[in-house]
Amino acid sequence: MESDAPSPLDRTDRRLLDEVQRDARLTTAQLADRVSLSTSPCWRRLKRLEEQGVIQGYHARLDAARLGWGVTAFVHIMMESHNAELGSQFEDAVMRIPEVVACHNVSGQYDFLLQVVARDLSSFGEFARSTIRTLPGVKEMNSSFSLKEVKAPRALPV
Structure with missing residues (x-):
């Protein structure tokens, strides 16, 4: 076998x-x-x-600021319920939003952590109101902003 x-x-x-x-x-x-x-x-x-899936793909690393993405936000999401169908609907919706560059289902007070890029604070505010808050099952959101990227996601230790 x-x-x-x-x-x-x-x-x-x-x-x-x-x-x-x-x-x-x-x-x-x-x-x-x-x-x-x-x-x-x-x-x-x-x-x-x-x-074996150890190598999942080959990618180019792009400079967000040079592409006009001046703001990186980390958005904690609390779901209104832990219903599996609602969670799947949320995850499916997030997958279709290009500004959400990463999404993790996390432990603790919140259920999900999103990494979001935006042109500026004003456009992030509009995006949060019109897109994030309207995602299926969102009860609460809390945002933090990156002041400086100290270490970018790169190589995994092997």
Whole structure:
């Protein structure tokens, strides 16, 4: 019987993952050189890690400010009930909102934590009133604003 669990990562897998997180634009040959493999085994390892879901995609990191997103807000959401259907409706709605760049179901006083980008404080206020507060099941919201990004989401420790 086959397991859905990924096979354990060895030292070479970890080095591959570390290098890919640093620069996903490396060619297989460049990556192989950095981890002391030949090209074919390197490619096979990458494909295996992709098939196992360890590598979920390759992305470019964009500068929010240069794209006109001057405000980053963290919005705590308290739901009116813990009904599973209502939670699913909320999650589905959030997935369709481009300004919500991250959403976590969290423990504690609130149920969800949203990371939201906005052009400025005024546009965030309008977005909060017209979009966030109208999401299914929202009972309460509490917002905090990033004053400075100290450490951006980047590489996971491998």
